Amino acid sequence: MRVAIAGFGTVGQGTAEVIAMRGDMFSRNYGEDVRIVLAMDSRSYAADPEGLDPLKLVETKKVTGRVGESTYASSRRLLSETDYDVLIEVSPTDIVTGGVGLDNIICALERGKDVVTVNKGPLALRFHELSELAEDNGCVLRFEGSVGGAMPIINLCTENLVGERIRSIRGIFNGTCNFILSRMDTGLPFEQALKEAQQLGYAETDPRNDIEGFDTACKVVILANSVFGRDVKFSDVSVTGITSVTDEAIALAADHNMVVRLIGEVSDTKLEVAPRLIPRGHALAISGTLNTAQILSDLAGPITVSGRGAGRIETASAILSDLLAIMDRRRGKSL
Amino acid sequence: MRVAIAGFGTVGQGTAEVIAMRGDMFSRNYGEDVRIVLAMDSRSYAADPEGLDPLKLVETKKVTGRVGESTYASSRRLLSETDYDVLIEVSPTDIVTGGVGLDNIICALERGKDVVTVNKGPLALRFHELSELAEDNGCVLRFEGSVGGAMPIINLCTENLVGERIRSIRGIFNGTCNFILSRMDTGLPFEQALKEAQQLGYAETDPRNDIEGFDTACKVVILANSVFGRDVKFSDVSVTGITSVTDEAIALAADHNMVVRLIGEVSDTKLEVAPRLIPRGHALAISGTLNTAQILSDLAGPITVSGRGAGRIETASAILSDLLAIMDRRRGKSL
Numbered sequence: 001m002r003v004a005i006a007g008f009g010t011v012g013q014g015t016a017e018v019i020a021m022r023g024d025m026f027s028r029n030y031g032e033d034v035r036i037v038l039a040m041d042s043r044s045y046a047a048d049p050e051g052l053d054p055l056k057l058v059e060t061k062k063v064t065g066r067v068g069e070s071t072y073a074s075s076r077r078l079l080s081e082t083d084y085d086v087l088i089e090v091s092p093t094d095i096v097t098g099g100v101g102l103d104n105i106i107c108a109l110e111r112g113k114d115v116v117t118v119n120k121g122p123l124a125l126r127f128h129e130l131s132e133l134a135e136d137n138g139c140v141l142r143f144e145g146s147v148g149g150a151m152p153i154i155n156l157c158t159e160n161l162v163g164e165r166i167r168s169i170r171g172i173f174n175g176t177c178n179f180i181l182s183r184m185d186t187g188l189p190f191e192q193a194l195k196e197a198q199q200l201g202y203a204e205t206d207p208r209n210d211i212e213g214f215d216t217a218c219k220v221v222i223l224a225n226s227v228f229g230r231d232v233k234f235s236d237v238s239v240t241g242i243t244s245v246t247d248e249a250i251a252l253a254a255d256h257n258m259v260v261r262l263i264g265e266v267s268d269t270k271l272e273v274a275p276r277l278i279p280r281g282h283a284l285a286i287s288g289t290l291n292t293a294q295i296l297s298d299l300a301g302p303i304t305v306s307g308r309g310a311g312r313i314e315t316a317s318a319i320l321s322d323l324l325a326i327m328d329r330r331r332g333k334s335l
Numbered sequence: 336m337r338v339a340i341a342g343f344g345t346v347g348q349g350t351a352e353v354i355a356m357r358g359d360m361f362s363r364n365y366g367e368d369v370r371i372v373l374a375m376d377s378r379s380y381a382a383d384p385e386g387l388d389p390l391k392l393v394e395t396k397k398v399t400g401r402v403g404e405s406t407y408a409s410s411r412r413l414l415s416e417t418d419y420d421v422l423i424e425v426s427p428t429d430i431v432t433g434g435v436g437l438d439n440i441i442c443a444l445e446r447g448k449d450v451v452t453v454n455k456g457p458l459a460l461r462f463h464e465l466s467e468l469a470e471d472n473g474c475v476l477r478f479e480g481s482v483g484g485a486m487p488i489i490n491l492c493t494e495n496l497v498g499e500r501i502r503s504i505r506g507i508f509n510g511t512c513n514f515i516l517s518r519m520d521t522g523l524p525f526e527q528a529l530k531e532a533q534q535l536g537y538a539e540t541d542p543r544n545d546i547e548g549f550d551t552a553c554k555v556v557i558l559a560n561s562v563f564g565r566d567v568k569f570s571d572v573s574v575t576g577i578t579s580v581t582d583e584a585i586a587l588a589a590d591h592n593m594v595v596r597l598i599g600e601v602s603d604t605k606l607e608v609a610p611r612l613i614p615r616g617h618a619l620a621i622s623g624t625l626n627t628a629q630i631l632s633d634l635a636g637p638i639t640v641s642g643r644g645a646g647r648i649e650t651a652s653a654i655l656s657d658l659l660a661i662m663d664r665r666r667g668k669s670l
Contacts (some may be wrong), residue, residue: 299652317634
């Protein structure tokens with residue numbers, strides 16, 4: 001199976017590493033190997049129809065800042081001119097326009113190529129259009145890692161729990177905010193907790209996407225569209241971030257044996273991101289950078305999942321699970 | 336799709352109810368209906384190649400104590416003489432011999448019929464033999480509900496996380512024990528907590544299967560064989576139940592901000608059931624009747640799941656998820 005990787009930052013590199021780590025598993029269990037035939041970052045690319053060495057790509061990127069020596073003018077043209085089976089779209093997220101990621105995904109689906117992505121922008125902005133494009137062209141669009149990183153949620157809800165009527169999902173979908181709020185629980189003021197998150201690499205230099213709740217809002221939109229079959233977009237979400245959470249509010253909550261957590265909530269009628277009071281001991285009262293979600297459904301009742309919401313290899317592990325599902329489907333077709 | 340239900344106690348009745356509830360979904364999403372062509376309990380049966388009314392079966396069982404008016408001498412012969420596609424095996428568990436459930440499953444697999452079961456006895460005693468029988472006959476054996484009830488665990492590990500190298504699973508797999516230990520946390524002595532569990536219907540009149548850890552041991556064996564590919568049986572598990580947990584031990588644990596929980600643990604080298612000290616706030620320190628499991632794998636890191644470990648509809652919901660996976664497979668084959 002020939003894959004093209006669009007975007008070679010942290011997640012793209014992690015994906016290449018995981019493909020290298022699982023080399024033997026692919027051929028042993030799925031009857032074909034996985035070859036990276038194209039890897040592109042924002043400026044350069046490397047291509048080889050016989051397959052590139054995944055670890056060499058990572059090394060090259062680390063040393064030179066570029067994944068390859070060749071440059072390209074249009075990623076769309078580059079993708080169009082490459083023979084591949086699956087596009088792994090992990091270029092930087094643009095939640096305003098969808099950016100180059102949106103172009104890449106459309107380009108792949110139009111050609112009937114399967115797509116695995118964790119790019120939240122295109123999914124939050126144009127989910128139904130992309131799903132229809134995939135269906136019309138007989139291919140699949142998978143995006144397990146776009147919500148909750150390594151925490152199983154999308155495929156769990158849409159495949160394992162496909163027989164359930166899911167009433168609501170409430171969760172912590174941003175590890176950065178949860179880290180900051182957890183540190184504030186120990187008495188640290190917001191600004192200091194944020195600085196600590198930045199020093200540890202949990203928060204960006206410009207942290208607004210996380211702390212204003214925008215990232216969580218994207219994930220809530222993806223869940224609403226994919227799990228609840230709704231047709232909503234980013235601007236439909238009622239969003240309150242954590243910048244207005246005061247030290248006094250945290251202290252007052254603690255007096256009542258509660259913590260404040262940034263909760264994303266989605267149901268057939270709700271679409272909301274806001275700081276909420278959560279009783280200590282509750283499944284959503286977790287501390288640190290983990291993500292967690294409570295799925296409430298009619299037959300199974302409440303199901304809670306948690307896992308690492310971010311990380312190079314963790315996010316790549318979600319991409320791997322989607323890749324394997326696609327390999328399973330290909331094998332089924334060829335039987 | 337024609338199903339035969341063997342066993343018409345709580346779970347069998349719940350399954351019939353769920354099949355009735357999802358009638359429209361089957362035909363709409365999978366292109367075929369689900370007809371119960373045979374329902375049998377230990378003494379009687381009802382059969383109709385055109386399909387029995389699921390809710391009438393439940394009603395009949397409740398009113399008369401029998402699922403049908405006909406009686407049978409050999410369940411094996413009855414199953415052999417019935418035309419069906421999938422056997423739902425939910426007869427009472429026998430963890431010593433496998434009981435009639437083992438016979439029924441073998442009988443179905445030998446004829447190439449798919450099997451969905453939550454019957455722990457046959458799975459804990461003869462897992463690999465049954466898996467091979469299924470493979471040799473081109474059919475599938477699914478058993479999501481056998482561990483953790485509605486908590487997703489088996490299919491999560493063997494399907495969603497199939498690309499992971501799972502290092503270990505540690506969990507609370509028996510809601511009865513967890514309820515008793517949770518009550519002991521509040522100062523109740525063991526005997527009184529057990530009595531309360533019995534009054535609430537969480538514990539059997541003969542509670543040994545739960546409190547001696549045998550039920551948890553069965554689940555640990557099922558996980559070892561199915562998720563870890565080991566070849567172990569019930570007698571290989573090192574089992575300590577909760578009868579030796581004293582009020583003093585609980586109080587001492589509380590002094591150190593810990594609780595005692597009955598933990599099942601399985602890895603490539605471990606196979607153990609024992610009461611363990613768990614720090615408060617830890618994912619395994621849950622109270623009440625929920626089940627929970629921590630899956631540790633090489634790429635995703637730690638993933639925690641929790642859900643209702645028992646219950647008529649909850650267990651049936653796990654059976655439903657397996658049934659739908661089988662319908663998906665049938666649809667794939669017919670395309």
